[in-house]
Amino acid sequence: MIKKQMNIVVLAGGTSSERDVSIVSGTGVCRALRERGHRAVLIDVFFGTETVDWDNPFPEEYDVDAAVEQIHSYSQNLEAEMDSRREFFGPNVLKLCSAADVTFLALHGANGEDGRLQAAFDLFGIKYTGTGYLSSALAMDKTMTKQCLRAAGIPTPDGISLVKGKFDRIPLPEEFSMTYPVVVKPCCGGSSVGTSIVFSEPEYLDALKESFSLEPEAVIESYIGGREFSVAVIGDQAYPIIEIAPIHGFYDYNNKYSAGAVVETCPADLSDAKTKEMQELAVRGAEALGITGYCRFDFLMDRDGNLFALEANTLPGMTPTSLVPQEAAALGISYPRLCEILIEKSFE
DSSP states (O other), X not given: OOOSSOEEEEEEOOSSTTHHHHHHHHHHHHHHHHHTTOEEEEEETTTOOSOOOTTSSSOSSOXXXXXXXXXXXXXXXXXXXXXXXXXXXXXTHHHHHHHSSEEEEOOOSTTTSSSHHHXXXXXXXXOBXXXXXXXXXXXXXXXXXXXXXXXXXOOOOOEXXXXXXXXXXXXXXXXXXXXXXXXXXXXXXXXXXXXXXXXXXXXXXXXXXXXXXXXXXXXXXXXXXXXXXEEEEETTEXXXXXXXXXXXXXXXXXXXXXTTSEEEESSOSOOHHXXXXXXXXXXXXXXXXXXXXXXXXXXXXEXXXXXXXXXXXXXXXXXXXXXXXXXXXXXXXXHHHHHHHHHHHHHO
């Protein structure tokens, strides 16, 4: 159990394509931790803050709205700042995080969820939420995730990886014994940014072009038609399963973060046997990737009832429409209490 009152930095923002989602996650977490009596402050990991009262860096009274407004104001200068300086950590970020009892990572995507920040924090002796650097890196890389899951006997869709510039001509799915439709997505992206379901060669080539515009490696997977689910693993416990049914299209970035775009059912309408099977696969998947603390596993179930693990999210979203808070609510765990539990499990 964490102590009654903690000094906490909530890190959000950053430089990834999921920056905006991260700000929403961080805002919710900061408010929730303050509601539980902790002295939490919201900081943009990349832009930092120039104004810190070092006599009282974690004040009892704190304007979360003002902090959010300030972080949003940085976004318009993001590309220019990224081009002009090499340093990733903004002013006073490392000093504040070192002074805190713990840093709550509300970051998503590259340079936050991929192990780089975790490795740096380990070197600086900074305590943080979530799993360590190696498991973060493995889970972020969909190619490595597939290899780890297969080695552990966990079913995952058939797929291949293509690296930009490594071939004279783009190989087509049929050259790898794959038939349309297929799924094309960036190897290390998150929130389904750049993910496409394609039904023809022209769509496939366009999807690869989009994926390669985001990063140099793409994953092409067999499309699994059926139902989509997600299950959180907190510590070594699988939470209730949530089913995700988009009203239109598939569970892409817009559907994930638009209220009312998806029908989410928790607990999912599954048999006891299928529920147990999926939860056990999620726990085994976390073990296979070396994930500690917490994560969220995504699954597909085809029309014959076969389960396929897609990927693990080591810093799952904590927005009002995010899945893990809904799963916790099904257990009677409030959002503020969930934030504390994630800290507790990280300390364990």
